[in-house]
Amino acid sequence: MLRSVYDLLPSPSNLHRWGLQDHLKCQLCDKTGSMEHILSSCTTSLTQDRYRWRHDSVLQELADKLERERTKNRTRQKPRMIQFVKEGQKAPKQSQPTNSVLDESDKWEMSADLKQKLVFPNIIQTTFRPDIVIWSDKDKCLVMVELTVPWESRCEEAYERKKAKYSDMQERCKQKGWRVWLFPVEVGARGFPAQSLWKMFNALGINGADRKRAVGTLSLAAERASSWLWMKREERSWKPTTNSKWLTTTAGPPPGECPGIKGPKHLLIGEYQLKKLVVRAVHTVLLSLTARETGDIWEGPYDNQE
Ligand SMILES: [Zn+2]
Secondary structure (H helix, E strand, O other), X not given: OOHHHHHHOOOHHHHHHOXXXXXXXXXXXXXXXXXXXXXXXXXXXXXXXXXXXXXXXXXXXXXXXXXXXXXXXOOOXXXXXXXXXXXXXXXXXXXXXXXXXXXXXXXXXXXXOOOOOOOOOXXXXXXXXXXXXXXXXXXXXXXXXXXXXXXXXXXXXXXXXXXXXXXXXXXXXXXXXXXXXXXXXXXXXXXXXXXHHHHHHHHOOOOXXXXXXXHHHHHHHHHHHHHHHHHOOOOOOOOOOOOOOHHHHOOOOOOOOOOOOOOHHHHHHHHHHHHHHHHHHHHHHHHHHHHHHHOOOOOOOOOOOO
């Protein structure tokens, strides 16, 4: 419900439309400052690496999750023999076929394009750096994960673009006798995960509640980073925080508030309450403006309609 009202936030273009501000420019580049512009299309934000910072905040969470998955103990399944069964006898139960790509080897290495630049494994020469590579020299298996954090309506386009970008590389690795899995995945800038993300986790053996949690963590990372970009939309200089968990670790709960709730959960609730206040304030402004236009009697602020 809250996310759906994002476009009611006081972006320069909305403030202008509501008659509250005489300019509708983005404070960084002079283009029209819509929500979409500020969170995903501003060239100044792009060159200042604001979007890169958001991308890396999400990538960090993804890399943490996949690293835990990579280091799990695995016993490689031996190729299965065809079993002949005598007439009248029951076939012995067979182990389930592998359903995680990571079961294809018991020795994986991983590299993510974060603090240290990713160096592509020694299979082919390339200047491309996917966001995450997981590979096994022993079993000649390569998994490439490429993350994009686009505006929600451009997730599919991003998927196709990244898939095309790496398909040649994929082919060249295959020619060297490697098995290759390529996963372009998207988390929308406002925190909506694309299907590709769910599918990738599934292919790598992350299922059920575990998968739900992982997707939730990535969504939250995107949403928080976007909130931060939004708050900083009028600050022309950009000094990204090095702590990607800024919302949960920079402050403890203030004393005396939210009795009975302690720790990070408190801050999440704080954030939620803040959003509620913003939504309420925006609705109030909108209703008062509508009332002014239609000549209705203004009866006070919008109230909780959840
Ligand atoms: Zn701009």
